Amino acid sequence: MFWKTLLLILMCCVIAAAFLLPPPQSQLGEVSRIFYFHVPVAWVAVLAFLVSFVFSISYLRRRDLIYDIKASAAARLGLLFAILATISGSIFAKSTWGSFWNWDPRETSVFILLLIYGAYFALRSAVDQQDRRAALSGVYAILAFITVPFLVFVVPRVYQSLHPTDSVIDAGFRIQMSTPVLATFLGSLLGFTLLFIWMFELDYQISRISFEKMEE
């Protein structure tokens, strides 16, 4: 309970700081404040897909259904946070590029990522037998995660994109942020990561309870 109270206070401070503390970016204006939510949400999506990948490998090695439950819980949260990143990105796109959706390389790659992980759940719901479903979706989650670095980090940098690429680190891998911006950003990253851990634990426990009930 203690760390949950800390999370509540941390996120309230981050939200207040994001709107009040750092000055808006000179070219983008007030909409630039979405950076403090959009980037951490996208980070959590990638982290969740990584967790799903790791638990899928664990399942295939040990054949314990608990790992499959954990892998699907992480993938579900990854999909949720990827959708949130897409929505927050669209709000940014509307005010800077003029429309919510432009089929920019970044938007297209996120769309493909959403389809890939949407298909993961279609696959899970299509197979009734538990062991078979766990094995098939485990292999699929591993293959799906291989595309993540390409779709999130490589494609938008290879093709010309309107999406800002140096908002966190520049081409020389240096952090180019003032202290209030950096503090708010790191606080938000920490807050969203803790929120993911909490949501993951809840999703896992709910899935485990329904699994135990089915076993009875």
Next chain:
Amino acid sequence: MRMSSNLVTLIVTLVIWIGVFLFLLRLDRKVEKLKKEIIP
């Protein structure tokens, strides 16, 4: 004008966050209760 618009967005975001937090807390308690019933 810009400051008041920022304040409105700040308050709406805070309300959404506190709503999400309370929902998760309630779910947390329900899960704990169910866990005690189903998994001894």
